[in-house]
Amino acid sequence: MSLLVTNIAHGWTGDADGTRLSGAIRIADGLIVETGALTPRPGEEVLDASGCVVAPGLVNTHHHLFQSVLKGVPAGMDVALDRWLAEVPYRYWPRLDEEALRVSARIGLAELALSGATTVCDHHYVYSDRYDYDPSQVLVEEAARMGLRFVLARGGMTRGRAFDGADMPPPPVESLGTFLDGLRDAASRWHDPSNRAMTRVACAPTTPNFNFTPGELVEIAQEARHLGLRLHAHLSENTGYAAQTLKAFGQRPVPWLAGQGWLGPDVWFAHLVDLDAAEIALLAESGTGMAHCPQANARLGSGIAPAPTLHAGGAPVSLAVDGAGANEAADMGGALYAAFTLHRARGGVGAVDAATVLHWATMGGARVLGLPGLGRIAPGMAADLVLFDLSAPRHLGLHDPALAPVITGAAPVRHSLVAGRPVVRDGQIPGLDLSALGRDAARVTARLARQPEAEPA
Ligand SMILES: [Zn+2]
Incomplete structure (x- = not known):
């Protein structure tokens, strides 16, 4: 079971010298297997990185x-x-x-x-x-x-x-x-x-x-x-x-x-x-x-x-x-x-x-x-990736779109993967009900604000 992240135009490996990445990333068993000019294999799942900046998670x-x-x-x-x-x-x-x-x-x-x-x-x-x-x-x-x-x-x-x-x-x-x-x-x-x-x-x-x-x-x-x-x-x-x-x-x-x-x-x-x-x-x-x-x-x-x-x-x-x-x-x-x-x-x-x-x-x-298997896009590293979405007005007009996650301060995440598994998909966290979380947050915050004083010993 492998996954190919394709159409990468703007990517970073995470190296200190700012090495860039383009093409595709093949992932299997939670690891990055290969990177570069790759084409999907029959039956391989594909994640399209068009319009995104790809970076290590x-x-x-x-x-x-x-x-x-x-x-x-x-x-x-x-x-x-x-x-x-x-x-x-x-x-x-x-x-x-x-x-x-x-x-x-x-x-x-x-x-x-x-x-x-x-x-x-x-x-x-x-x-x-x-x-x-x-x-x-x-x-x-x-x-x-x-x-x-x-x-x-x-x-x-x-x-x-x-x-x-x-x-x-x-x-x-x-x-x-x-x-x-x-x-x-x-x-x-x-x-x-x-x-x-x-x-x-x-x-x-x-x-x-x-x-x-x-x-x-x-x-x-x-x-x-x-x-x-x-x-x-x-x-x-x-x-x-x-x-x-x-x-x-x-x-x-x-x-x-x-x-x-x-x-x-x-x-x-x-x-x-x-x-x-x-x-x-x-x-x-x-x-x-x-x-x-x-x-x-x-x-x-x-x-x-x-x-x-x-x-x-x-x-x-x-x-x-x-x-x-x-x-x-x-x-x-x-x-x-x-x-x-x-x-x-x-x-x-x-x-x-x-x-x-x-x-x-x-x-x-x-x-x-002390987790040297993470943090870098290269074969053998963990398949922890983030795909930042560049479709908002803030990101239009960039001469070097790869810089967006750092120099614009607010690039939303379209997809992210941990060990090849989705954490964010299409800008959402699967299974997380944000409306319910908002109600829970309001209830808890109101309770804490009502009772900030010390309890009697
Ligand atoms: Zn602290």
Whole structure:
């Protein structure tokens, strides 16, 4: 049973040098078999790419699906990261019942799939015995239902940050033992170490410098590596991180974490906005990766991360949208456009080109997640593809239509495939009732908005 994607006039392989692709792609058993000037075989299924840009499926390396029902919370709109954390995730987490998380995940995954994502890494960091359900299981189920590849970055914390406000709910803390047990349980149920895994688990303490002791971080890294899991966390999202680690530990965040065994090619951090030259060199030398979240960093006024500098130094750079509570435009098209424009606004037109941004969102993401069988269109790679539709007025008049997904910021997806199976077909997600999802979203959001205050202890 094979499938031929035909009539490709505008395509990308995902390589950093911007290699283009045309002709056709033959797919069998979930893999790309051959590319180039190919004609359909008798009985072969055909997918027509006329009027589309073809690219490897996009890889979102840092997200918080639980925040898709926490968009535009008024108290979190015009405040910086610390206050936003208090007013959005840490105020609302106790109200996140199973239905709210399931609806939120479905909204986020649908938005990502309809913007070209075929692999999603979700950093979930609210676990508590207050919940009568397992958040990890809900997230894995919802991703599988949509047919997306999914990396569960199992977060958590042993210490909460102190946020002002007598009415703040308690932080969702676990003991180190409970955190490690949760990690082992997730790994045993969902971690597939293969190069084209449909489901993976990563070890993702929420924010190392605020939420754990150095001794705990050493132990966590050792256990994760023993389990064969990669390491992920938030780091240096704004200047507050360096101020805190200098005060508490006498070092900036990156050299401090190096001392806990937290750098290397099996580690990637979200944000990395505030880095000095020595930190950039340490990240590049160690092969530590970046989940670049340009829109969330802009929305919260945190700054512009030095992604082009890290890329030039050889560090793996990937693209991510971050949670929709701090980036209401939580789609991959917006992330491509933000990365393309923000770096040029700051560094000039030579700062980054469209091919590099697309590489970050494809091969870069696969490298960061340790999934080398994805992210590139070439024989032997996973048949994860996205076909962006160019029929809207926005895309008419383009001299080089292949650039559309990056330089126009909003190329809709006509079709996408994961392991050769359709996730988006003719602009729709088969089996997803968007009207019903809209009603569910309105009901859950109204419930959360009515009950934002802390429950009595
Ligand atoms: Zn985040």
